[in-house]
Amino acid sequence: MSEERDDELAPWCAALAARRENDIARYAAVPDFEDVLARMQQPGDGSALPESFGEPIPGGLGEADVVPLARARALSSTADPALAPFVDALRERVEHGLREHALAAIPSLPAAAGQKHLRWAVGAILAVAAAGVLWLAAAPLLITRDHERPANEAVQSLGTATDSPAGEAQIVTPKPSRPRPATDDAAVPETPTAPPERPSPPTRSHAQRSDDLDALEREADTAWPPATSNRPSARCDA
Amino acid sequence: MEETSAPYPRTAIAPAGGPEIDRDARELLERAMRGDRRAWARLYPTLFDRIFRDVAYLVGACPVAEEIVQETFAIALKSLDRFDQRASVVGWLGGIARNLARRHWRSSSRRSRAYDRLEQTPLAPTTAEDPEHVHLRERRADVLSDVLTTLPDHLREAFVLCDVQGLSAADASECLGTTVGNVRVRASRARALIRGELQRRGWIGAEAP
Structure with a gap:
């Protein structure tokens, strides 16, 4: 001490x-x-160890x-x-x-380019299909509203007529709506309208048509002499 | 303060150690220097506890002390040829350990962490002890540990060796590689600084001798 x-x-x-x-x-x-x-093996200041120190520990050292x-x-x-x-x-x-x-630290494999394109294609198809389904679902509602619109306008015009200072009931006939293409699931009664008749072209018989062709050929023969003929048939014969 | 008359701890062993221990250590070291690794492997556990105890007193935290002791033996193994055969084996290893401990102390962050860990291990009271005394002892250990962090390295080492571990000035001087007078001066300065710090914190009176 x-x-x-x-x-x-x-x-x-x-x-x-x-x-x-x-x-x-x-x-x-x-x-x-x-x-x-292990610490001794780390690089540090000058080591002056006997060579045997670098060898493995003998097994008989004893763990005690x-x-x-x-x-x-x-x-x-x-x-x-x-x-x-x-x-x-x-x-x-x-x-x-x-x-x-x-395990969470392992990065996931990057997606291949083909898989990316496939994803985009599938996504586009689904988007188009969804848009089509929406359009089909919304079409009846639009049609119904279009047909109700003239009647509503008529009712409104009636109301304005009775309230008009002249006091005369003006009956306004609704304007016919523009013809719409009929759809299969559209439950709108429409009067079938016959298509307008078109002037049918004059029908000609087969013999009459062949006579016309013969006449045309004759005209061609007279127009082009056989020696210097430039007509297609001559070139084909040559 | 009835603890004033408490004996100083006598657990510390002089760095030169008992002559028989150092003689055995020297013999093992000489065999190791000739390439006998089994001799070194036997010397290592023989001296481990002693070096570990000294370093633990010095740095405060056992995990840090363990690291320092492992590094001490690794450095000693690397520099076997530098060992002066006239010197003490324990003193040689203790010198390496103290150098590493000083390096550790220079890092203030590690120092604070070491003492934080230290404060997490309260003393286990025995059934015969008064709880108030146990609590007072706990507080004193905490405060002195904290005050020691404020001392310079050379003063702290001298104080720990002489006053905490209870070494004689001669043993401490051999341990520190300096003269006995120098150790006494260092320890005295350390005491003065510690006393002043304890007074400043209100733990002891200013009129104390």
Whole structure:
């Protein structure tokens, strides 16, 4: 013990020493020679080791001398049989979480270009189909509203006529709506209108048509002499 | 304060250690220097506890002390040829460990973290102890740990070795690689600083001797 002491500081020092001893006893550090060898292999200041130090540890060294810290802590953590199930459960949960984290960290494979195009095509087809379904569903409603509109306008015009200062009832006939193409599912009664008659072209018989062709050929023969004929039939004969 | 007469802790072992321990360590070290790894592997657990205890007293946190001790033995293994065969093996290893501890202390963030961890391990009261005394001891340990962080390295080392670990000035001087007088001066300065800090915090009276 040193010769000089400070009595007033003595209890403080004793308290700190007790704390240190308590910490040391609780920590129960175990030598880990493998860790020392691993640290020794790390690059650092000049090493002057005998060559045999780089070789593996002989198996006969005995684990009683050197106990890895990790193993010692694992053993000490389950030393209390009452706590062992809890420790195991907690360790299992932590390891499970670590595995999940490791799996989640794996990046997913990038989608191939063909798959991207296929997705776009399928999306476009679905969009068109959805638009068609909406149009079909909305068409009857539109037709019904178009047919109700003239009647409503007529009713409104009647109302305005009775309220007019002249007091004369003006009956306004609704304008015929523009003919609409009939749809299969449109339940709107429409009077069938006969299509207007078109002037049919004059029908000619087969003999009459062949006579016309013969006449045309004769005209062609007279127009182009046979020697210097430039008509198509001559070129074909040549 | 009835604890004033409490004995200083006698758990600390002189860095030079018992002559028989150092003789055995020297023999193992000589074998290791000739390439006998089994000798080094046997020397390591033999001296581990002693170096670990010293470093734990110095840095405060056992995990940090463990790291420093592992690094100490690795550095010693790297520099076996630098060992002066006239010196003490324990003193040589202790010197490496203290250098590493100083490096650790220079990092203020690590220092604070180390003592934060330290404060999380309260003392286990025995059934015979008065709870008030246990609480007072806890507070004193906390406060002194905090005050030690404010000291320079060389003063803190001298104070810890002489006043906390209870080494003699001669042993502390061998441990620190300096003269006995220098250790006494350092320890005295450390006490003055600690006393002033405790007074400033209101833990001890200004009229104290």
